[in-house]
Amino acid sequence: MARVLKSRYFKNRYFLEASIGFRPSFIWRNILHGREALKSGMLRTIGSGEQTNVWTSNWLLDDELRPPMYRQNTCGQASETICHVLFLCPTTVEAWRLARIEPPPTGFSTTSSFLNLHYLVAGTKKQSWRQSNIKSFPWIVWNLWKGRNALMFEKTRISASSMVTKALEEAEIWNKGGSSGSTSYCSKYMD
Numbered sequence: 001m002a003r004v005l006k007s008r009y010f011k012n013r014y015f016l017e018a019s020i021g022f023r024p025s026f027i028w029r030n031i032l033h034g035r036e037a038l039k040s041g042m043l044r045t046i047g048s049g050e051q052t053n054v055w056t057s058n059w060l061l062d063d064e065l066r067p068p069m070y071r072q073n074t075c076g077q078a079s080e081t082i083c084h085v086l087f088l089c090p091t092t093v094e095a096w097r098l099a100r101i102e103p104p105p106t107g108f109s110t111t112s113s114f115l116n117l118h119y120l121v122a123g124t125k126k127q128s129w130r131q132s133n134i135k136s137f138p139w140i141v142w143n144l145w146k147g148r149n150a151l152m153f154e155k156t157r158i159s160a161s162s163m164v165t166k167a168l169e170e171a172e173i174w175n176k177g178g179s180s181g182s183t184s185y186c187s188k189y190m191d
């Protein structure tokens, strides 16, 4: 069983791969670090033969999993994949709307977080999106994820507007840290 779960996990590394094309920042590193930590926790739990946390392992395996036997949920919908948490949950949809970041014409993918992140990365280069908050999207993703964790583990519900406000503030602080808008993370420390 551990081997099956492990191979399924490694087939589903879209989220990790999606970040590679994007300029590295501490946001991405935090997200990826969190995923690695969760992954090692999951594998350790399975390896030791303790009862596997159904909810956690299903989340990590993400995209094409059947519904688990039980699930603590944030919105009452049947499944909570990465796509659901970051793009499809009603609170999430509201957050993207408040940030004036338009979903694709046919809606965000329900199965591929890679496609959804790719769409957002592409949006950062679109001239027609200049009035949106698209360049803050990594901070929005990060705050959606933190909001979901606050609800899961602390039973604290954070509103879409609070998450967006926080994300935009954090993005602004980050952008002010550079000598120009296009200064990369690394070059800031080379100056």
Ligand SMILES: [Zn+2]
Pocket (backbone or CB within 6 Å): 074, 075, 076, 077, 084, 085, 088, 089, 090
């Ligand atoms: Zn939901």
